[in-house]
Amino acid sequence: MGWKVEGGFDPNLKKSIVIVVPHTSWHDFYIGVFARRLSGVEINWVGKQELFKWPFGYYFRWMGGAPLDRTSGQNKVQAIAEIFQNKKEFRLTLAPEGTRKKVTTWKTGYYYIAMAAEVPIIPVAFDYKTKTVTINEPFYPTGNIEDDTPKLRAYYKGVVGKKPEYT
Secondary structure (H helix, E strand, O other), rough: OOOOEEEOOOOOEEEEEEEOOEEEEEEEEHHHHHHHHHHOOOOOEEEEHHHHOOOOOHHHOOOOOOEEEEOOOOOHHHHHHHHHHHHOOOOEEOOOOOOOOOOOOOOOHHHHHHHHHHHEEEEEEEEEEOEEEEEEOOEOOOOOOOHHHHHHHHOOOOOOOEEEEEO
């Protein structure tokens, strides 16, 4: 497909939040699956617990999924932090944009999950212009989201998504 992967995951870093930006198309899913395979480490995701029942539950777990109780009133950040606590290895992939459309601000859940789980954030860029997946070094959040967000967004300067108008 002509894509290349730059950088890599430290296999000794067993837990992290992996933020993938920009997320502008459903094509990001299979690009991510291929990049994950090439990385040689397990990359995970969370989904509503109903997905993990028969007949697809085994497949979704095999694909790195972890069930999440999304009942209203639940503290989702704490629930995901507990998944981290209960696993020896867990690298959670999230799209901080929260949608495939153009946004001016990111959702903040990824940041608060990283803080609650005490794990670094690994910025990953999908650049369709250069057909490059870039896996950056871990970023350790300071607890000051106002200062940290511009530093994280800087990893994506000039990166173009599948739909450039949404980048």
